[in-house]
Amino acid sequence: MFRTERDQNPRIEWKKKGKDVSFVYYDGQFRGPFEGRASIDGATVTLRRVTQKDAGEYRCEISAPFDSVSLGETNVTLKVLVPPQTPLCEIPSSAVTGSVVQLRCRDQQSIPPATYSWYKDKEPISPPRHANATYQINAHTGVLEFKAVAKEDTGQYSCLASNGVGPSKMCEGNRMTIEDINVAAVAAAVVVVCLLVAICGCGGYLLHRNGFFSRHRGRSNVNYIPPPQEPQDFKHTQSFML
Structure with a gap:
């Protein structure tokens, strides 16, 4: 609401604050997303089909050059409420x-x-x-x-x-x-695990005892001595090629 002293045709502007100030009503027309879904009576703006994007802080400015106070302004905060959705x-x-x-x-x-x-x-x-x-x-x-x-x-x-x-x-x-916890199933699982551990342990012990884990596995301590050659075995008389 506003009242002027002498100016019968004051200038009315609405702006929306945010990261950047945008015009809502300027030069007798609604701007941007408000065009076609808003109306004004005096300086009172009515918005229709509001959404969450409309929520925010608005500023109304009245300019009256012929009055002693040439500019008046006020801020209005719009909160858009949303009913519960199915959780x-x-x-x-x-x-x-x-x-x-x-x-x-x-x-x-x-x-x-x-x-x-x-x-x-x-x-x-x-x-x-x-x-x-x-x-x-x-x-x-x-x-x-x-x-x-x-x-x-x-x-x-x-x-x-x-x-x-x-x-x-x-x-x-x-x-x-x-x-309830299945106690019988848990006990059976514990017994099976213990049996597997025991079998693996016995198998490892037997393999170790039979030398499968010896560091020198695969090596032989027997030295090879070639048999002596008799003079009558073979004599190299000439070279030949196959």
Whole structure:
């Protein structure tokens, strides 16, 4: 809003601040991306179909050369709010009892940033009330962490994102199954590994004992002595070539 003293036709300009100052309304016309989707009444600008690119700081300048105060200006900050989108949830399908498990939920498009709440079998999971709870929920990061999962933690999990701008959105749930450690399988694997180590050790000992790892393997200590030649064996009488 503005008021002039004598000038009945002041000059109105709108600019958008940023790395470079750009014109929004100049010389009676809207410029750039505002052309065709904005209108002005007095000095009040109405924008339609706003996007995140429209967010920022704007400056309104009123020039009145015939007034004692020839220039007036004010700044307006425009925040474009974005309702929650369907969050992306990371929920493991299975885990082993006693292990640490994290379930993650995030929505990177909502403005202001969304807060998160978790559900198990369509029932809300209450935030833990004491430090010794078996799980923790961070409403700002969307992480649900189990310090040591148990069989009773098996269920269908889902996450709800909210920011107060539009309707909340929930991700598609996923079932997480908690399984016990197979002690018999672990013991059998340990026995098999021990047997393999024992067999390899015995085989190496036998090979070493039989000299396969000797440094002088392949050498002979027997000196070759050619047999004596008898005078009657052969006499070289002339040269010949085959």
